[in-house]
Amino acid sequence: MNRQNIEKVKEAEEMLLDVGTLLMSNGASTGRVRITVNRIAEALGYDVELLITSRSLMLTVTEENGSDYTSSVRRTPPHGVNFRLVSGISRMSWRIIEDKLSLDQINEEISRLTSLPHYPxxxxxxxxxxxxxxxxxxxxxxxxxxxxxxxxxxxxxxxxxxxxxxxxxxxxxxxxxxxxxxxxxxxxxxxxxxxxxxxxxxxxxxxxxxxxxxxxxxxxxxxxxxxxxxxxxxxxxxxxxxxxxxxxxxxxxxxx
Amino acid sequence: MATEILMILEKGIWFGFAALGFGILFNVPQRTLLIIWIMAAAGGLTKLTLMQCNIGIVVATFAGASLVGVLSVYAAHNKHAPPLVFSIPSVIPMIPGAFAYRMMLGLIKLSGTAVSNDTYYQTLAETTSNGLKTMFILMALAIGVAIPMLISRKETIKKIRHKPDPI
Structure with missing residues (x-):
């Protein structure tokens, strides 16, 4: 088990937590949160187990062909509704599979989606x-x-x-x-x-x-x-x- | 008869606008707005037409919501957004706001009325009825919207083929 590898898994986990909490707090159902997070993790080569509650998200990420794993919990922000974000993340999850986006590209896309404007x-x-x-x-x-x-x-x-x-x-x-x-x-x-x-x-x-x-x-x-x-x-x-x-x-x- | 049909068609327009307002409130992508308007009108018209044929409000709502659910699969494929972006704003005009409102007023009234009061049991009966209607209509909406998923047993609509495979 080497330090560097764990760091890599941790980074992916942070991103998955971002995705999960954003979906949950913006009007996606629990099933959709689970499916989307699983889909993204799978595309990046990780197995993920989730515990989804209304105000917090816990996940354990395991490497598909390794023994390194890491767990963490994050508090979900108060619920609102923003379907532009939900839709954006869903589209992104398919692009991750089809275009093989890297972790940096994914994080960039997430910050772009969260800064999208609301209607006037x-x-x-x-x-x-x-x-x-x-x-x-x-x-x-x-x-x-x-x-x-x-x-x-x-x-x-x-x-x-x-x-x-x-x-x-x-x-x-x-x-x-x-x-x-x-x-x-x-x-x-x-x-x-x-x-x-x-x-x-x-x-x-x-x-x-x-x-x-x-x-x-x-x-x-x-x-x-x-x-x-x-x-x-x-x-x-x-x-x-x-x-x-x-x-x-x-x-x-x-x-x- | 003709005026009745016109009345129902006119209500379809208002179903559309009610859904549009909620779409904007939920910040849906711009490309989905027109579809939401059309789907809400179609769902609302289905519900009203069935109710005109003396079908109960719960079944009529279920039919309207199912139509919205099926249409949302096509819309999701064409406009590249998850089906809930279309279906939730579209069924909101069908949410039993009036029944929920009466149930709430009833509950508040019950809490302030003595059991011995003559109106207590009448209020209790009305509140129960309104509460149950609210509950069943909501269930009809949620199950109706989920119909395509439940029938196809797929976890995501990307796997539901909307065109037959060319052989």
Whole structure:
């Protein structure tokens, strides 16, 4: 067992930890994390065993034709959703097999992917607000109710982004956003804008629904990653509770 | 009849926009946006059409999500992104937000109502029903989206052939 060889395995392990934690914290299911990390390790000539939990990743890397192995654990950053990164890493994993990328090239690609820009803030705010208005339409809202939901969602998401910037607890940030959005929508109920302003109130908070945690939760449960599925499901449940909390406050204030 | 069809088609457009907003929120690659819009509209229309034929919301949602799941395999091949990038934003408009919301309000109400109160059991029944609907619809969504993987028993869509091999 020589020192230099171990260093080489360690380097590969660091990269695999990067890949795994990035995927896990950006909206990939547990099965996808395992498959992608395995695929990359295999292409580089390593065997890897993983222990994936919601907030940490542990792996043991063994050389395919050697006796050198190394293990380490890394804490996974708080979960968000960034599908551009998930998609980029997935494409990269295939390029590693097809183009035989070296470790340095892979690390370069990872840092390029993590620095890819998000959509401009105004675009995100407007299109999510449009999604809110679409929900209102799907639930049977009309005319002014759509406008109210648009404004409420826009304002709510703005508050959420600001709260996250100020490093509030993520659940609290959602409660703030839900409160802000339902204050706007509640005002329209008070003033009687539109025929059925209740539609606006019920759909103004839907842009916050924990879609990714809930779908990934079920995906994990089906795949047999029961523990992670339960953790994600509870996370989704707390988010739903935070939404309800903000909404309740606003309804109490308006006396609805 | 004609107006009903128009109403449903119009809702398809809104399904698309709802999915598009979530796609942007999840920072999907630009090349996938149009596909997400189309897939969400197709899934939503399937669900609404089936519900129009008096099929229950859970089965209708399952059908819509399965369509999205199958389409996402083709989309993934053409646009070079994992299928979840397409399928998750596309099924989000079908998430039972209204049922989940009513269940939450119900739970909060139950915690503040005495058991002896007349409305307690009615609230309990409604909350249970809304909670179960939420749960089953979510399961239908997740299983529907996973249908291509479950049927083909492959771990990755790269191994699902989308064109027959030339012999």
């Amino acid at each position: 803030r105004l675009v995100v705010l407007s299109l999510v607000a449009l999604a809110g208005a679409s929900f209102c339409r799907l639930f049977g809202g009309e005319g002014w109710e759509l406008v109210v939901t648009f404004v409420a969602s826009f304002f709510g998401l703005f508050i959420r982004q600001e709260a996250i910037k100020k490093r509030f607890n993520p659940y609290l940030a959602i409660a703030f956003a839900s409160f802000a959005a339902s204050m706007v929508a509640g005002l329209s109920v008070k003033l009687g804008i539109g025929d059925t302003p209740e539609h606006a109130l019920a759909t103004s908070v839907l842009f916050l629904i924990p879609g990714v945690p809930l779908i990934n939760s079920l995906t994990d449960l089906i795949d047999g990653n029961t523990l992670n599925g339960i953790v994600r499901g509870i996370n989704g449940f707390i988010i739903a509770f935070a939404i309800a909390l903000g909404l309740m406050f606003a309804m109490q204030i308006y006396g609805l």
